Every structure is written in structure tokens, then in C-alpha cells.
Amino acid sequence: xxxxxxxxxxxxxxxxxxxxxxxxxxxxxxxxxxxxxxxxxxxxxxxxxxxxxxxxxxxxxxxxxxxxxxxxxxxxxxxxxxxxxxxxxxxxxxxxxxxxxxxxxxxxxxxxxxxxxxxxxxxxxxxxxxxxxxxxxxxxxxxxxxxxxxxxxxxxxxxxxxxxxxxxxxxxxxxxxxxxxxxxxxxxxxxxxxxxxxxxxxxxxxxxxxxxxxxxxxxxxxxxxxxxxxxxxxx
Numbered sequence: 001x002x003x004x005x006x007x008x009x010x011x012x013x014x015x016x017x018x019x020x021x022x023x024x025x026x027x028x029x030x031x032x033x034x035x036x037x038x039x040x041x042x043x044x045x046x047x048x049x050x051x052x053x054x055x056x057x058x059x060x061x062x063x064x065x066x067x068x069x070x071x072x073x074x075x076x077x078x079x080x081x082x083x084x085x086x087x088x089x090x091x092x093x094x095x096x097x098x099x100x101x102x103x104x105x106x107x108x109x110x111x112x113x114x115x116x117x118x119x120x121x122x123x124x125x126x127x128x129x130x131x132x133x134x135x136x137x138x139x140x141x142x143x144x145x146x147x148x149x150x151x152x153x154x155x156x157x158x159x160x161x162x163x164x165x166x167x168x169x170x171x172x173x174x175x176x177x178x179x180x181x182x183x184x185x186x187x188x189x190x191x192x193x194x195x196x197x198x199x200x201x202x203x204x205x206x207x208x209x210x211x212x213x214x215x216x217x218x219x220x221x222x223x224x225x226x227x228x229x230x231x232x233x234x235x
Contacts, residue, residue, distance in 0.1 A: 026219025054087030055114035127162030
């Protein structure tokens with residue numbers, strides 16, 4: 001079982017970081033997930049009714065990530081945090097993409113609560129997962145582009161395992177190798193905030209909501225919390 005770790009330099013730079021690591025084993029991605037389908041439909045209906053809208057870059061939850069991206073040299077209006085890009089897509093198109101039940105679940109929770117989310121198929125993760133600054137030697141193959149190899153810039157914050165990078169720009173885009181599909185049975189989901197003092201309770205509510213969507217379709221689920229005070233958790 002891999003561990004998730006925050007590097008000391010990242011913890012020092014972002015002392016308010018809180019990450020919920022939600023694990024699911026025995027996932028059954030080929031069966032219907034009616035609660036996830038309903039969650040997506042309700043968000044889309046609320047948007048259409050004008051009773052809710054996704055957080056945009058003026059929202060403190062999104063603005064914090066823009067500030068973080070700029071701190072490590074990424075232009076957040078060109079390369080957007082995942083939750084920002086997802087919310088903009090929803091606001092423009094009126095609907096969220098349907099990928100597969102597990103991905104749809106964390107997308108729904110992410111955009112609902114204005115918190116970045118991602119996931120890794122743990123059967124394809126090698127060794128432990130570190131959240132650290134890139135040194136420029138790492139490689140990354142983007143989701144959906146198995147023939148592409150990129151190199152994060154030195155100083156960019158990445159998720160990486162013993163093989164290569166799992167997520168660039170902290171939470172902009174996931175890697176192809178560890179993508180979650182209908183066949184994924186052992187998955188770690190992450191939900192993130194940079195301001196635990198302000199949004200820690202919101203993150204815990206979001207993690208519980210994700211657990212509620214996963215639990216009917218998994219043999220076992222659990223949630224762990226990663227922070228500068230607890231920089232290492234076993235998934």
C-alpha cells in the first residue's frame with residue numbers, strides 16, 4: 001500500500017494545506033451508480049434554474065489556487081487548477097462530462113464544493129506518492145496522450161511516484177498511467193484546500209459526500225487527512 005507524503009518545503013510554503021485522501025478497495029465500476037448520476041443531474045438543474053453556480057476565480061477557494069500557481073511560476077489563467085477548469089466548463093456548457101462512475105463522483109463533489117479533486121489507480125502506482133517541488137528531470141505523460149512526454153519545470157509542485165509524475169501543476173492534470181477507469185478496483189481520491197482554517201470543515205463534508213457515493217460500490221472505504229502537521233499517511 002503506498003503512502004502519501006507532503007515534502008517539508010511544500011508544507012513550509014503552504015502551511016494551511018489539508019488534503020483528504022479517500023481510498024476505496026473492491027470498486028465495481030461496471031455497475032450502475034444511481035446516486036452519482038443524480039448528483040450530476042441535480043447540479044446541472046440547479047445551474048439551469050439559477051439557484052447555484054460553480055465557484056469562479058473571484059471565489060476565495062479558487063483564488064487561493066491561482067495565487068499558489070503563480071508562486072511556482074504557472075499562469076493560472078492559461079493552465080487552470082482542475083476545479084476552476086471544471087467549473088468553467090460546467091458554466092459554459094451547462095453539463096459535466098460523463099467519464100465513468102468513479103471519476104464522475106469526484107467531479108461532482110469537486111465542483112459542488114469548489115475544491116480540487118483527483119484520483120489515482122493504485123494498481124498502477126509504483127512506490128510512495130510525494131507532493132514536492134519538481135527538479136526538472138521528471139517525466140510526465142498526460143491523461144489521454146499516452147505518446148506524449150513532458151518535463152515539469154523546476155520549482156513546479158507535482159504529485160510523483162517512483163516512476164514519474166502523477167499530476168502536474170499540483171492539481172492541473174493527471175497522468176495517463178494512473179488514470180481511473182471502469183476496471184479500476186483500488187483507487188485513492190484526493191480533495192484539497194490550501195486554507196484549512198477557513199475550509200477544513202468544508203473539505204471534511206466533501207470527503208464524506210464522496211465516501212457516500214463510493215461506499216455502495218466498494219468493499220471498503222476510508223478517509224485519511226494529510227497536512228503539514230501530519231505529512232505522511234498510508235493509503
